Amino acid sequence: MAPLFSAVLVLLLVRHSAADVSDMDYGGVPLWINRFLGEPSVLSLQGRMDPAWFRANNPQACPLQCECPIQWPTALYCDHRGLADIPDGLPDRTQYLFLQRNNISSLSSSVLANVTKLHWLILDHNQLQSAKLDQAALQNQTKLYYLFANHNYLSSVPSTLPSGLRQLRLAHNQISSISSGAFEKLLNLTLLLLQGNRLQTITEGDLKGLLSLNMLDLSGNNFLTVPRHLPASIEQLYLSNNSLSGLDRDSFVSLLNLKYLRLSHCGLQSSSVPQQVFNISSLVELDLSYNKLITIPTVPTTLQYMYLEANEIQGTRGRTMKAGVGLFSALALFLLMGAVFTQRNKPKKPTRRPATTRKPSVPKPAVPAQPEPQEPTDFPPPILGPPSIYPDCPRECLCSPSYPNSLNCENRNIRVIPVIPSRTHYLYLQNNYISEVTAEAFVNATEVRWINFANNRIHRIDKKVFDKIPSLLYLYVHRNQLKEVPAGLPASLEQLRLSKNRITKIPAGAFNKMENLTLLDLYHNQLSDSDLGRNTFRDLKSLMQLNLAHNILKKMPDGVPNGLIQLFLDRNRIDDIPKDYFKGFTHLAFVRLNYNQLSDKGVPKAVFNISSLLDLQLAHNQLASLPLFNGNLEHLHLNHNNIESINGTLICPFDLHASLHEDSLVPKLRYLRLDGNHLSPPIPLDIIMCFRHLHSIVI
Ligand SMILES: *[C@@H]1O[C@H](CO)[C@@H](O)[C@H](O)[C@H]1NC(C)=O
Ligand SMILES: *[C@@H]1O[C@H](CO)[C@@H](O)[C@H](O)[C@H]1NC(C)=O
Ligand SMILES: *[C@@H]1O[C@H](CO)[C@@H](O)[C@H](O)[C@H]1NC(C)=O
Ligand SMILES: *[C@@H]1O[C@H](CO)[C@@H](O)[C@H](O)[C@H]1NC(C)=O
Ligand SMILES: *[C@@H]1O[C@H](CO)[C@@H](O)[C@H](O)[C@H]1NC(C)=O
Ligand SMILES: *[C@@H]1O[C@H](CO)[C@@H](O)[C@H](O)[C@H]1NC(C)=O
Ligand SMILES: *[C@@H]1O[C@H](CO)[C@@H](O)[C@H](O)[C@H]1NC(C)=O
Ligand SMILES: *[C@@H]1O[C@H](CO)[C@@H](O)[C@H](O)[C@H]1NC(C)=O
Ligand SMILES: *[C@@H]1O[C@H](CO)[C@@H](O)[C@H](O)[C@H]1NC(C)=O
Ligand SMILES: *[C@@H]1O[C@H](CO)[C@@H](O)[C@H](O)[C@H]1NC(C)=O
Numbered sequence: 039m040a041p042l043f044s045a046v047l048v049l050l051l052v053r054h055s056a057a058d059v060s061d062m063d064y065g066g067v068p069l070w071i072n073r074f075l076g077e078p079s080v081l082s083l084q085g086r087m088d089p090a091w092f093r094a095n096n097p098q099a100c101p102l103q104c105e106c107p108i109q110w111p112t113a114l115y116c117d118h119r120g121l122a123d124i125p126d127g128l129p130d131r132t133q134y135l136f137l138q139r140n141n142i143s144s145l146s147s148s149v150l151a152n153v154t155k156l157h158w159l160i161l162d163h164n165q166l167q168s169a170k171l172d173q174a175a176l177q178n179q180t181k182l183y184y185l186f187a188n189h190n191y192l193s194s195v196p197s198t199l200p201s202g203l204r205q206l207r208l209a210h211n212q213i214s215s216i217s218s219g220a221f222e223k224l225l226n227l228t229l230l231l232l233q234g235n236r237l238q239t240i241t242e243g244d245l246k247g248l249l250s251l252n253m254l255d256l257s258g259n260n261f262l263t264v265p266r267h268l269p270a271s272i273e274q275l276y277l278s279n280n281s282l283s284g285l286d287r288d289s290f291v292s293l294l295n296l297k298y299l300r301l302s303h304c305g306l307q308s309s310s311v312p313q314q315v316f317n318i319s320s321l322v323e324l325d326l327s328y329n330k331l332i333t334i335p336t337v338p339t340t341l342q343y344m345y346l347e348a349n350e351i352q353g354t355r356g357r358t359m360k361a362g363v364g365l366f367s368a369l370a371l372f373l374l375m376g377a378v379f380t381q382r383n384k385p386k387k388p389t390r391r392p393a394t395t396r397k398p399s400v401p402k403p404a405v406p407a408q409p410e411p412q413e414p415t416d417f418p419p420p421i422l423g424p425p426s427i428y429p430d431c432p433r434e435c436l437c438s439p440s441y442p443n444s445l446n447c448e449n450r451n452i453r454v455i456p457v458i459p460s461r462t463h464y465l466y467l468q469n470n471y472i473s474e475v476t477a478e479a480f481v482n483a484t485e486v487r488w489i490n491f492a493n494n495r496i497h498r499i500d501k502k503v504f505d506k507i508p509s510l511l512y513l514y515v516h517r518n519q520l521k522e523v524p525a526g527l528p529a530s531l532e533q534l535r536l537s538k539n540r541i542t543k544i545p546a547g548a549f550n551k552m553e554n555l556t557l558l559d560l561y562h563n564q565l566s567d568s569d570l571g572r573n574t575f576r577d578l579k580s581l582m583q584l585n586l587a588h589n590i591l592k593k594m595p596d597g598v599p600n601g602l603i604q605l606f607l608d609r610n611r612i613d614d615i616p617k618d619y620f621k622g623f624t625h626l627a628f629v630r631l632n633y634n635q636l637s638d639k640g641v642p643k644a645v646f647n648i649s650s651l652l653d654l655q656l657a658h659n660q661l662a663s664l665p666l667f668n669g670n671l672e673h674l675h676l677n678h679n680n681i682e683s684i685n686g687t688l689i690c691p692f693d694l695h696a697s698l699h700e701d702s703l704v705p706k707l708r709y710l711r712l713d714g715n716h717l718s719p720p721i722p723l724d725i726i727m728c729f730r731h732l733h734s735i736v737i
Contacts, residue, residue: 065207067229067253076110077158081136082115083105083107083115099129101128101129102125103121104116114136117136117139117160118138124142124145130153132153133181135156136158137159137160142161142166143167144171145172147174156181156182159182159184159186160184162187162190169193173196174198176199182200183203184205185203185205187207188209189211190210192212193213195215195217195232197217199224206224209233213237214238218241219247220244221248223247225248226250227248227251228252229253230248230251230253230255231255232254232259233257233276237256237260239265240266240268244267246267249269251272253272254274256276258279259279263282263283263286264290270292271295273297273320275300277300277301278300278301278302279302279304281305282305282306283310284311285306286312286315287312290318293318294320298322299325301326301329303327306326307329307332308330308332313336316335317337319338319340321338322343324337325344325345326346327347327348327349328349329348332350334346334351428442431445432457434450437459441464443485445462448466448468448470448490449469451471452467453470453471453472453473454479455472455476455479457479458480458482458486459482462483462486464488465488467490470493470494472491472495474498476500476502477502480507483506484507486510488513489507489510490512490514491514495518496520497519497520508530510531511532515535516537516538517539519539520536522542522543527548527552529552529553532554533555535557537562537585538562539562541563541565542564549577555581556581556582560589561585562589565590566589566590566591567591570595571597572596572597578599581601582603583603584605586606587607589609590611591607591612592611592612592613600624601623605626605629605630606628606630608634612634612636612640613636614640615641615642616642617642617645619645620648623650627650628651628652629646629651631656632658633657636656637659643665644665649668652673653671654667654675655675656674657676657679657711658677658678658679658714662680663681664681666691667691669691669692673707673709677713677715678714681712682715686722686729687724687728690724691728705730705731706731707731709732709734710734711736712737713737721735721737
C-alpha cells in the first residue's frame with residue numbers, strides 16, 4: 039500500500055519565510071512524516087533553533103559541520119552549508135541525514151561505511167554527478183527507504199540502488215537514460231520522481247521490477263509519445279510538459295489501476311487524441327489543461343476531477359458533458375483555476391422558472407440598434423424617419439404600416455417627446471436625450487400599454503402624464519436620472535423598471551393599489567432602510583420579482599409580499615436576517631444576497647430552510663459555516679466567505695446513516711460553489727454521500 043496515503047501520516051508544516059518554502063520543494067511532492075515512527079518533523083534547523091544550544095546541551099557526538107538536536111537523536115542536520123563533501127565521522131546512530139543545499143558532487147562508499155541504519159538520505163540541491171557516484175555506495179543501506187536527489191547534475195539513474203527503497207526522487211537532473219535493470223530489485227518502490235529531466239524513451243527493461251510503483255512523474259522530459267512498458271501498478275501518472283505528437287488508442291490500456299493522469303501543456307490536439315483513450319474505468323482525475331483541444335474526449339463515469347482550462351473548446355460542450363449517475367459517479371468536479379473565463383462551468387439554468395406574466399405581443403423595432411448616446415457637449419440634431427403614410431406620425435419616429443400600434447422613436451437623438459398618436463399601444467423612446475416627461479405629448483395617448491424610456495436623462499416625470507394613460511402595463515425607465523420613484527403611477531402597472539437611477543426616495547403610497555404588479559426593479563439606486571416603510575410594498579399582491587440589489591440597505595426590507603418568487607438583495611450592507619423573515623413565503627425560489635455583510639451571527643441557522651427555495655446565493659459575505667437548507671434546494675453559492683470546514687453530516691437534510699430508499703428524499707442539490715473560502719479538496723465523503731445529485735462543486 040502506498041505510504042503516501044496512510045492515515046496516520048502527519049503532513050509536515052514548515053513555513054517561516056518565503057525562501058524556505060522553495061527549499062522544502064522535495065521534487066514538488068510533500069514529504070509525509072510519521073511521528074509515531076520517530077521521524078523528525080522538521081527538515082531543516084536553519085533559522086529555527088539556536089545551534090549553539092544543542093552543542094552545549096547534547097552529550098552525543100556530533101560532526102562539526104552538522105547539528106544534532108536532542109529531540110531527534112537519530113537525525114543529523116548538515117544542510118545549507120556549502121559543504122563540498124559529506125562530512126566524515128557520521129555517528130552510527132544516524133537514521134535521518136539532511137544534506138540538502140550543499141555543494142556535494144560525489145558519493146563514495148567509504149563515507150557511509152559506519153552508518154548502517156540510514157532511513158532517509160536527503161541530497162536535494164547539490165551538484166551530484168553520475169560519474170562521481172560510487173556504484174556501491176548505497177549497496178549495503180538495507181534500511182534506506184527515502185533517497186532524494188532532486189536538483190542535481192545526474193545524467194543517469196544510479197544503478198545498484200538499495201532494494202528497500204520506497205521513494206526515489208530524482209527530479210530536475212539531466213537524466214537521459216535509465217540503466218537497464220536499475221530498478222530490478224526495487225519491489226517496494228512506490229514513488230518515482232523523474233520530472234524535469236531529458237528522458238526520451240523508456241525501454242522494456244527500464245522499469246522492470248517496480249511491482250509496487252504507485253506514482254510516476256515524467257513531466258517536463260523529452261517524450262514524443264506516451265512511454266510504453268510502464269508498471270501496471272501505477273495509479274498516478276504525470277506526463278505534463280512533454281511535446282506529445284498525439285496519443286494512441288491504447289496508450290493507457292495496460293494501466294489497469296490508473297486514477298490520476300496529468301497531460302497538461304502537451305500540445306495535444308483533438309485530431310490526434312482518440313475519442314476513447316481516456317475512457318479508463320479506474321480514472322478519477324484527468325488534467326488536460328493548456329492543450330489545443332477543441333472537443334472534450336469521452337471520460338468514464340468514475341471521473342471526479344477534470345481540468346480543461348486554456349484549451350480551444352468552443353461553445354457549450356463543456357457544460358453539457360455529463361457524468362454518469364450513481365453515488366460517487368454523480369460528481370464531476372471541474373477545478374477552475376486561472377482567469378480563463380470562457381472555460382468556466384457556468385451554473386445551469388434553474389429547471390423551474392417563475393411564471394412569466396402575460397406579455398402583450400410586441401413587434402420588434404425595425405430600426406437596428408445604434409450605439410448609445412455618449413455625453414455630448416452639444417446634442418446632435420434629431421434623426422428624422424422616412425416619410426410615413428400616417429399623417430400623425432412624428433417626424434422623428436418610425437410608423438410601420440405592419441404594426442400600426444407601435445411607435446418606434448428610439449435612437450433618434452430626441453430631446454423633446456413628440457405628440458403620441460392615439461392609436462399607439464407600444465411606445466419606444468429608449469436611447470435618446472429626453473430629460474423631462476410632461477403631459478402635453480400624451481394628451482391623446484390613452485391607449486398606451488407599454489413605454490420604454492430607458493437610457494435617457496430623465497430627472498422628472500410629471501404625474502399628470504399617468505392620468506392620460508390609465509391602462510399602462512409596462513413602464514421602463516431604467517438608466518435615467520430620477521431621484522425618486524415617480525408619483526401617480528397607474529395602478530394597472532404589471533412591470534416597473536427603475537434600475538440605475540439615483541433614487542433616494544419612495545413617496546408614500548407610490549405602489550398603492552398596484553394589485554397586478556409582478557416585477558419591480560429598483561436595482562442600483564441609493565435606497566436606504568428608512569426609504570422603505572412597512573407599507574411600501576403592502577398592496578403588491580401579485581409581485582413575483584423584487585430587485586433591490588445594489589442599494590445601501592442595512593436591513594432586510596420590511597413587508598415584502600410573501601407570494602414573491604425572486605428576491606434580489608445583492609450588494610447592500612445587510613448584516614442580519616430576522617429569524618422568521620421568510621416565514622409564510624410559499625413560492626420563494628430564488629434568493630440572492632451576494633456581496634453583503636452577513637456573518638454567522640446575523641444568519642439564524644434555519645432561516646433558509648424554505649421548502650420552495652431552488653437557488654440561494656450568499657457569495658462574498660463573511661459566513662464561517664454553512665446555513666441549513668431544505669432538501670429541495672438545487673443551487674447554492676457560498677463562494678468567497680470565511681468557511682474553513684464543512685460537516686456534511688450536519689448539513690445533510692436527512693440522517694446519513696439511515697438507509698434511504700425513497701428517491702424523493704434525496705437532497706436535490708446539483709450545483710455548489712465553495713471557492714474563495716479556506717477549503718481545499720478533497721470534498722468530504724459525507725457531502726458526496728448526502729448530496730447524491732450533486733453535479734458540480736467548485737472549490
Ligand atoms: C557552492 O557552489 C556555488 C556554485 O558553484 C558557488 O557559488 C559557491 O561559492 C559554493 N559554495 C561554497 C561554500 O563553496
Ligand atoms: C568508521 O569508524 C571507524 C572506527 O570507529 C573510524 O576509524 C572511521 O574513521 C569511520 N569512518 C568514517 C567514514 O567515519
Ligand atoms: C557491504 O557489505 C559487504 C558484506 O558485509 C562488504 O563486503 C562490503 O564491503 C560492503 N560494502 C560497502 C560499500 O560498505
Ligand atoms: C518490502 O516491504 C515489506 C513489507 O514492509 C518487507 O517485509 C520487505 O522486507 C521489503 N522488501 C525489501 C527488499 O526491503
Ligand atoms: C510546465 O511548464 C510551465 C511553463 O514552463 C511551468 O510553468 C509549469 O510549472 C510546468 N509544469 C510542470 C508540471 O512541469
Ligand atoms: C467507455 O467504456 C465502457 C467500457 O469500459 C463502455 O461501456 C462505455 O460505453 C464507454 N463509454 C463511451 C461514452 O463510449
Ligand atoms: C387629439 O385627438 C383629437 C381627435 O382625434 C384631435 O382633434 C387632436 O388634434 C389631437 N391632439 C393632438 C395634440 O394631436
Ligand atoms: C388587474 O388585472 C385584472 C385582470 O386582468 C383586471 O381585471 C384588474 O382591473 C387589474 N387591476 C388594476 C388595478 O388595473
Ligand atoms: C426545515 O423545514 C422542514 C420542512 O420543510 C422541517 O421539517 C424541518 O424540521 C426544518 N428543519 C429545521 C432545522 O428547522
Ligand atoms: C459532523 O457532525 C456530526 C454531528 O454533529 C458529528 O458527529 C461529527 O463528528 C462531525 N464531523 C466532523 C468531521 O467534525
